[in-house]
Amino acid sequence: MNSATPAAPTAPVRGTTQIFYASTLYGAATLAAALDSGCFRAADRRVLLVSTNSAVPETTTPLDRMPGFERLRGRFDEVLDWNDTIEPLHPGGWNPRADDLPLLQRHLRRLWGLGTDRIELVVESLQVAPALTIALLFPEASIDVYADGLMSYGPTRNKIDPLVGERVRRLLHLDLVPGLDPLLLAEFGAVAEIVPTEAFTKVVEELSGPVAAGTDGAPGPALLLGQYLAALSLLTAEEEGELHLRMVRGAVARGHRTLVFKPHPTAPDAWSKALAEEARGLGAELTVEDRPVLAEVLYRELRPALVVGCFSTALFTASAFYGIETAKVGTRPLLARLSPYQNSNRVPVTLVDTLVPDLEEPGQPALDGAGLAGLVSAVGFAMQPRIRADLREAAVRHLSGPLAAGTRHHFTRRRLTSLGLPGGLPVPRHPGLRRLARRALKLKRRALGGK
Numbered sequence: 291m292n293s294a295t296p297a298a299p300t301a302p303v304r305g306t307t308q309i310f311y312a313s314t315l316y317g318a319a320t321l322a323a324a325l326d327s328g329c330f331r332a333a334d335r336r337v338l339l340v341s342t343n344s345a346v347p348e349t350t351t352p353l354d355r356m357p358g359f360e361r362l363r364g365r366f367d368e369v370l371d372w373n374d375t376i377e378p379l380h381p382g383g384w385n386p387r388a389d390d391l392p393l394l395q396r397h398l399r400r401l402w403g404l405g406t407d408r409i410e411l412v413v414e415s416l417q418v419a420p421a422l423t424i425a426l427l428f429p430e431a432s433i434d435v436y437a438d439g440l441m442s443y444g445p446t447r448n449k450i451d452p453l454v455g456e457r458v459r460r461l462l463h464l465d466l467v468p469g470l471d472p473l474l475l476a477e478f479g480a481v482a483e484i485v486p487t488e489a490f491t492k493v494v495e496e497l498s499g500p501v502a503a504g505t506d507g508a509p510g511p512a513l514l515l516g517q518y519l520a521a522l523s524l525l526t527a528e529e530e531g532e533l534h535l536r537m538v539r540g541a542v543a544r545g546h547r548t549l550v551f552k553p554h555p556t557a558p559d560a561w562s563k564a565l566a567e568e569a570r571g572l573g574a575e576l577t578v579e580d581r582p583v584l585a586e587v588l589y590r591e592l593r594p595a596l597v598v599g600c601f602s603t604a605l606f607t608a609s610a611f612y613g614i615e616t617a618k619v620g621t622r623p624l625l626a627r628l629s630p631y632q633n634s635n636r637v638p639v640t641l642v643d644t645l646v647p648d649l650e651e652p653g654q655p656a657l658d659g660a661g662l663a664g665l666v667s668a669v670g671f672a673m674q675p676r677i678r679a680d681l682r683e684a685a686v687r688h689l690s691g692p693l694a695a696g697t698r699h700h701f702t703r704r705r706l707t708s709l710g711l712p713g714g715l716p717v718p719r720h721p722g723l724r725r726l727a728r729r730a731l732k733l734k735r736r737a738l739g740g741k
Contacts, residue, residue: 305334323489341372358497437463439603444637512546515599518554540649617649664688
């Protein structure tokens with residue numbers, strides 16, 4: 291009989307799988323640039339998980355079938371489709387019950403061949419599904435968040451469960467506004483890390499076609515960017531159509547006779563026809579760029595002399611990355627229309643309104659670095675006073691300082707009053723008087739609503 295002690299069973303070797311979630315080509319290009327720059331440590335397997343989050347995904351071209359995506363695919367070992375995984379459920383609306391999460395994680399590990407691997411998640415828009423759902427399904431995974439635009443400079447739009455938020459290590463972002471630190475997820479101590487601009491522009495080169503003939507030395511066209519704000523209920527379809535017409539008129543008034551309009555993929559065709567007719571009437575020519583490509587690809591291919599938009603992130607990539615002149619249209623009334631005040635588009639509109647020259651009234655002075663940071667902190671606090679209570683002192687400092695008068699249009703009197711900030715109405719200290727004031731305010735609102 292062998293008396294030797296039996297060897298203890300060997301623990302299975304665990305590998306590491308990184309899951310990168312993306313819903314847009316812009317996001318996938320940002321991930322590619324981050325990978326090329328060495329922003330992620332080595333892993334045994336890298337999976338790109340794509341999702342189509344439009345209202346009717348079946349009518350939208352999936353990310354992995356868009357022109358140019360094949361040039362990004364090689365950075366990943368495998369591409370998986372979240373829509374296929376959870377069909378017929380919609381990615382933006384599926385929030386599984388907490389009791390079902392362990393069972394669903396086991397199912398995904400088997401379906402995707404993850405085995406017992408350690409999972410590292412890299413996601414966008416962690417505040418909402420599907421990114422939040424994916425984070426909940428892998429409760430032991432570390433999380434990196436990458437920013438898909440100007441919203442990263444604003445506060446986190448929803449209060450995130452600490453079981454998710456505390457796992458966030460970094461916020462990777464493009465340096466769209468040099469010198470300005472993002473507010474997103476800072477309440478969890480997420481470290482903001484810049485994805486190098488050079489890496490992003492090299493990825494854009496991969497996605498681009500040849501530069502248009504005759505662009506060397508000749509002025510390029512004016513490129514007009516559509517966003518389809520009516521779909522976000524920020525403007526009516528008629529108001530957005532008029533906004534685009536103002537872009538045409540303003541560009542022609544600046545001396546441009548060749549215009550290119552890049553519509554949102556889901557925007558009505560009638561808008562493009564109306565813009566072409568308006569341009570002809572003004573002695574200019576407008577063509578429509580309807581390929582589903584990044585605006586940055588057009589910067590390289592067309593070499594535009596001017597880029598015009600409302601509050602698109604592409605206005606900042608144009609100026610900061612490519613040195614192209616930019617101009618805005620319609621931000622001031624949009625600031626007044628955004629509702630509720632904590633609408634996540636507020637900081638992007640604030641940045642464009644503050645930093646981008648106006649197409650119709652050029653020559654606006656811009657804030658410097660410290661002034662801009664103060665304004666964004668004040669707006670961020672007013673948007674999310676509970677999530678970012680630490681910004682209150684910065685908000686008071688800005689709203690009582692010398693720049694307050696010039697930035698007053700970024701705040702509503704009602705919001706300042708409710709938060710007790712400078713610029714708001716004085717609030718009575720006696721509880722009875724406060725109740726009377728609130729009752730009078732309610733009566734006034736009812737009266738105004740009944741007219």
